[in-house]
Amino acid sequence: MxxxxxxxxxxxxxxxxxxxxxxxLLGGEPAGWTVEEVGDGNLNLVFIVRxxxxxxxxxxxLPYVRLVGDSWPLPLSRSYYEHMAxxxxxxxxxxxxxxxxxxxxxxxxxxxxxxxxxxxxRKGLIRGIEYPLFxxxxxxxxxxxxxxxxxLATTASDHKRRIxxxxxxxxxxxxxEDLVFTDPYRIAKLNHWTSPDLDEIAAQFRRxxxxxxxxxxxxxxxxxxxxxxxxxxxHTGSIMLTxxxxxxxxxxxxxxxxxxxxxxxxxxxxxxxxxSQDGHEARVYARSPYRHWILMQVEQVWRLFSKRFVELWDxxxxxxxxxxxxxxxxDGALAFTTEKQRFMRNLFVxxxxxxxxxxxxxxxxxxxxxxxxxxxxxxxxxxCETKALTLARRLVIDxxxxxxxxxxxxxxxxxxxxx
Amino acid sequence: MxxxxxxxxxxxxxxxxxxxxxxxLLGGEPAGWTVEEVGDGNLNLVFIVRxxxxxxxxxxxLPYVRLVGDSWPLPLSRSYYEHMAxxxxxxxxxxxxxxxxxxxxxxxxxxxxxxxxxxxxRKGLIRGIEYPLFxxxxxxxxxxxxxxxxxLATTASDHKRRIxxxxxxxxxxxxxEDLVFTDPYRIAKLNHWTSPDLDEIAAQFRRxxxxxxxxxxxxxxxxxxxxxxxxxxxHTGSIMLTxxxxxxxxxxxxxxxxxxxxxxxxxxxxxxxxxSQDGHEARVYARSPYRHWILMQVEQVWRLFSKRFVELWDxxxxxxxxxxxxxxxxDGALAFTTEKQRFMRNLFVxxxxxxxxxxxxxxxxxxxxxxxxxxxxxxxxxxCETKALTLARRLVIDxxxxxxxxxxxxxxxxxxxxx
Numbered sequence: 095m096x097x098x099x100x101x102x103x104x105x106x107x108x109x110x111x112x113x114x115x116x117x118x119l120l121g122g123e124p125a126g127w128t129v130e131e132v133g134d135g136n137l138n139l140v141f142i143v144r145x146x147x148x149x150x151x152x153x154x155x156l157p158y159v160r161l162v163g164d165s166w167p168l169p170l171s172r173s174y175y176e177h178m179a180x181x182x183x184x185x186x187x188x189x190x191x192x193x194x195x196x197x198x199x200x201x202x203x204x205x206x207x208x209x210x211x212x213x214x215x216r217k218g219l220i221r222g223i224e225y226p227l228f229x230x231x232x233x234x235x236x237x238x239x240x241x242x243x244x245x246l247a248t249t250a251s252d253h254k255r256r257i258x259x260x261x262x263x264x265x266x267x268x269x270x271e272d273l274v275f276t277d278p279y280r281i282a283k284l285n286h287w288t289s290p291d292l293d294e295i296a297a298q299f300r301r302x303x304x305x306x307x308x309x310x311x312x313x314x315x316x317x318x319x320x321x322x323x324x325x326x327x328x329h330t331g332s333i334m335l336t337x338x339x340x341x342x343x344x345x346x347x348x349x350x351x352x353x354x355x356x357x358x359x360x361x362x363x364x365x366x367x368x369x370s371q372d373g374h375e376a377r378v379y380a381r382s383p384y385r386h387w388i389l390m391q392v393e394q395v396w397r398l399f400s401k402r403f404v405e406l407w408d409x410x411x412x413x414x415x416x417x418x419x420x421x422x423x424x425d426g427a428l429a430f431t432t433e434k435q436r437f438m439r440n441l442f443v444x445x446x447x448x449x450x451x452x453x454x455x456x457x458x459x460x461x462x463x464x465x466x467x468x469x470x471x472x473x474x475x476x477x478c479e480t481k482a483l484t485l486a487r488r489l490v491i492d493x494x495x496x497x498x499x500x501x502x503x504x505x506x507x508x509x510x511x512x513x
Numbered sequence: 514m515x516x517x518x519x520x521x522x523x524x525x526x527x528x529x530x531x532x533x534x535x536x537x538l539l540g541g542e543p544a545g546w547t548v549e550e551v552g553d554g555n556l557n558l559v560f561i562v563r564x565x566x567x568x569x570x571x572x573x574x575l576p577y578v579r580l581v582g583d584s585w586p587l588p589l590s591r592s593y594y595e596h597m598a599x600x601x602x603x604x605x606x607x608x609x610x611x612x613x614x615x616x617x618x619x620x621x622x623x624x625x626x627x628x629x630x631x632x633x634x635r636k637g638l639i640r641g642i643e644y645p646l647f648x649x650x651x652x653x654x655x656x657x658x659x660x661x662x663x664x665l666a667t668t669a670s671d672h673k674r675r676i677x678x679x680x681x682x683x684x685x686x687x688x689x690e691d692l693v694f695t696d697p698y699r700i701a702k703l704n705h706w707t708s709p710d711l712d713e714i715a716a717q718f719r720r721x722x723x724x725x726x727x728x729x730x731x732x733x734x735x736x737x738x739x740x741x742x743x744x745x746x747x748h749t750g751s752i753m754l755t756x757x758x759x760x761x762x763x764x765x766x767x768x769x770x771x772x773x774x775x776x777x778x779x780x781x782x783x784x785x786x787x788x789s790q791d792g793h794e795a796r797v798y799a800r801s802p803y804r805h806w807i808l809m810q811v812e813q814v815w816r817l818f819s820k821r822f823v824e825l826w827d828x829x830x831x832x833x834x835x836x837x838x839x840x841x842x843x844d845g846a847l848a849f850t851t852e853k854q855r856f857m858r859n860l861f862v863x864x865x866x867x868x869x870x871x872x873x874x875x876x877x878x879x880x881x882x883x884x885x886x887x888x889x890x891x892x893x894x895x896x897c898e899t900k901a902l903t904l905a906r907r908l909v910i911d912x913x914x915x916x917x918x919x920x921x922x923x924x925x926x927x928x929x930x931x932x
Contacts (some may be wrong), residue, residue, distance in 0.1 A: 106559065242736070245736045250683070250686060250687060251687065253736060254681065254686065255680075257676060258677055262674075262677060264674075268669060268670065271669050276836065280838060280839055303840070303848030303849075307851065307852040310834060310835045310839065313835075314664060317664045317669050317672060317673075318664065321737050414732075415590045415733040417695065417729075420695070420699055421727065425720070425722045426720070428722070430722075433726040433730065436730075473766075486528065489838070
C-alpha cells in the first residue's frame with residue numbers, strides 16, 4: 095500500500111507500469127506512454143495516459159477543492175465512494191458507465207476506460223449537437239440505478255447496508271447542502287453572478303421567503319430521505335457521449351438519498367442549456383430547432399425514465415417494499431398500479447423541484463456552468479440567466495401544481511418567448 | 514471482556530458483585546442479594562436484583578426471540594443499540610428514561626435503575642388508572658428526542674453519523690417490517706386472532722387493496738425515511754409510570770427512522786386501550802369516564818407534543834436544515850412559521866397512519882396486547898377488537914383527510930358508540 099501523493103506527468107507512467115493489468119492493457123513500456131492532464135472539473139486531477147495501442151483515464155482526488163484551492167480541504171475518501179458507486183452502477187447499467195481497471199484507495203485514484211470520441215455533454219449542448227439516443231440512455235441509467243438500489247428492488251437489510259456504506263461521504267454531501275441549498279439564498283463569500291445585471295434578482299431571491307422555505311424543505315429531504323443510491327451530481331458535465339453511446343461519470347457525490355435529486359439534475363441542466371442557446375446562436379432564431387430539441391429531451395427524459403422505472407418495478411419480485419405477493423389478485427394488481435402511479439407522481443414533484451434548485455445555484459452560487467459562462471456579452475448572458483431563474487423559481491414553488499412534464503416545457507417556452 | 518452466557522438467579526449476583534459501581538450501589542455482599550426474573554416482554558431476560566438497601570434491574574438479551582423460542586435467532590447487538598439509544602435519549606430527556614449503571618456489550622446486558630413504584634402503563638390502563646402527567650411527560654420525551662436527533666437541531670454531519678451508528682440494527686427493524694407492515698396482510702404462520710369471530714374481518718383485511726397499498730407506502734417510508742433517532746417500539750408496554758413520574762424503557766428497536774412511527778405508537782396503543790375498556794368494566798358504562806380520559810390523552814399527547822416540538826424548533830439555532838439566518842426579517846419569520854406548520858401537518862398525517870397500522874398488527878398479527886388479550890370472553894374481546902380495527906383502518910386510509918387530532922377522537926367515539 096502506497097502513501098498518498100499527488101501524481102503528475104512524471105510519476106504517473108511509472109505507477110501505472112507497476113499495475114500488471116493496466117500495463118498489459120496499454121502495452122509496451124511506460125517510457126512510451128504520454129500523459130495529458132485534462133481535469134476541467136472542480137475537484138480532481140484527471141489524466142489521459144496514451145500508449146501507441148490505446149489509452150486510459152486516471153482520476154485522482156486532491157486533498158482540497160481544486161476550484162477553490164488548498165484553503166478548502168476535502169477528504170480523499172471521495173475517491174473510495176466514487177469507486178463503490180461505479181461498481182454498483184455497473185451492476186445495473188454496465189453499458190452506461192466507464193469500465194474501471196484499477197482502484198488505489200490510498201492514492202485516491204481510479205484507472206478507468208478512456209472514452210473516445212465521447213465529449214462532455216455540456217460542450218455538445220453548447221455546440222448545438224443533437225444526441226438521438228441520449229434521452230433513452232440516461233433514462234435507462236437512472237431507472238436501473240435508482241430502482242435497483244432501493245428497497246423496491248432489494249431487501250431492507252441490503253438497503254440498510256447500502257445506507258451504511260455511503261453514510262460517511264459526509265463532506266461531499268455538505269458541498270451540496272451548502273452550495274446548492276443554502277448559499278444562493280444568503281450573502282456568501284463564494285457566490286457570484288453576472289453583475290450588476292443580476293444584482294437585483296439575486297437580492298430578490300435572498301428575500302424570497304416562500305422560495306427559501308421550499309428550498310429548505312428540499313434540503314431537509316436531501317438530508318433525511320434514503321431512497322436509493324444516487325449519483326449525486328448528475329449534471330450534463332457528468333455525462334460523456336457520442337451520437338450512439340452515453341456514459342455517466344464522476345459519481346463521487348454518491349450516497350443514499352432522494353431519487354428526484356438525480357432526475358432533477360439532468361432536467362435542470364437541460365433547461366439551463368435551453369436558456370443559454372440565445373447566447374450561442376449565430377443569429378436570432380438560428381437555434382430555434384435546437385431549443386425545441388432540448389425541450390423534447392426534457393420531456394423524453396422524464397417519460398422514458400418513468401416508463402422504464404415502472405417496467406422494472408412491474409417485473410421485480412425481490413423488494414421488501416410492496417411485496418408482490420400482497421397484490422396478486424386482479425383488484426390487488428389494480429391497487430398496486432395506482433400506487434405506482436402515486437409514487438411516480440411524488441417522484442415527479444421531487445424531480446421538478448430539485449431541477450429548479452439546481453438551476454438557481456448555477457446562476458447565483460459558486461459553481462456556474464459553461465453553457466452560460468461562455469456567453470461573452472454580459473447583457474445577453476444576464477438575459478438568458480434571468481429567464482432561467484424565472485422558470486427555476488416557478489419549478490420550485492409550483493412543482494406540486496404542475497400536472498406533468500409538458501407543463502414544464504410549456505412554461506420554459508413561454509418564459510423564453512417573453513421579452 | 515467476558516464471553517456471552519445467559520445469566521440466571523445463581524450467576525447474576527456474582528457478576529454484579531464484580532462491578533464496583535453496582536456493588537457499591539447495592540451495598541453489602543452478593544450473597545445478601547435476591548434475584549427475581551420478571552421479563553414479560555417478547556425478547557429478553559429481565560431481573561430485579563434486590564439488596565437490603567436498594568435494587569437494580571438487569572436486562573440481558575437472549576440470542577433468540579423469547580416469545581417464539583430459539584428457532585428464531587436474534588442478534589445480541591440489540592442490547593448495544595438499546596444502550597446507545599438510552600444514552601442519547603438521556604441527553605435530551607434525562608428525567609424520562611431509566612438511569613444506566615453499567616453496560617456489558619459481550620454479555621448484551623444493561624444494569625439500570627429499578628423503577629418503583631412504577632408499573633407498566635399498559636397494566637395501569639387495564640386497571641383504569643389515570644395518570645395526570647403522562648401526556649405532558651411523553652410529549653416532552655418525544656419532542657426532545659425526536660427534534661434533537663434530527664437535522665432540524667444538528668448538523669448534517671452529525672445526522673449522517675447517527676444514521677451510520679444505528680444502520681446495522683437490521684434484524685430488529687426487520688421484525689417491525691415483517692410483523693407490523695407485512696404479516697397482518699397475508700397468510701402467515703405466526704398470525705393469530707380471536708377466532709372464529711374475527712376470521713372474516715382478517716380475511717377482509719388481507720384482500721383490502723387500498724389498505725394494503727397504504728400500509729406498504731408506510732413500510733417504504735419506514736425503510737427510507739431517516740428523520741430522527743426513534744425509539745422504534747414506543748407502545749404503552751415500553752412506558753413505566755406513577756402518577757408523578759414517567760419513564761420510557763426498552764429502546765432496542767432504535768434506529769434513525771420516521772418520527773411519526775413513535776408518536777403513532779403511543780396514540781395507537783392508547784386507542785387500543787380505549788377499545789379494550791368495554792371488556793374490563795364491571796358493568797356497562799362503568800368505565801365511560803375512563804374512556805373519556807383516554808381519548809383526552811390521545812388529544813393531549815398530540816397537542817402537547819406538537820406544541821413542544823415547535824417550541825424547541827423556534828429556539829434552536831444549531832440545525833443544518835432551515836438555518837434561522839435565512840428567515841430573519843419579519844416576512845421570513847412568517848414564512849418559517851408557515852413552513853413549521855406544514856411540517857407538523859405532515860408529521861400528524863404520518864403519526865395517524867402509523868397509529869392505525871400499529872393497532873391492526875396487535876389484533877391480527879403475532880404480538881398482541883394484554884389490554885385485549887386479558888378480556889376473557891371471546892365474544893366481548895372480538896367486539897372490542899372489531900371496533901378497534903374499524904377505526905384503525907380508517908386512520909390508515911383517511912389520515913390525509915383528517916383535519917386534526919379531534920377528528921381522530923371523534924371517530925373513535927362514534928365507532929365505539931356503534932352497535
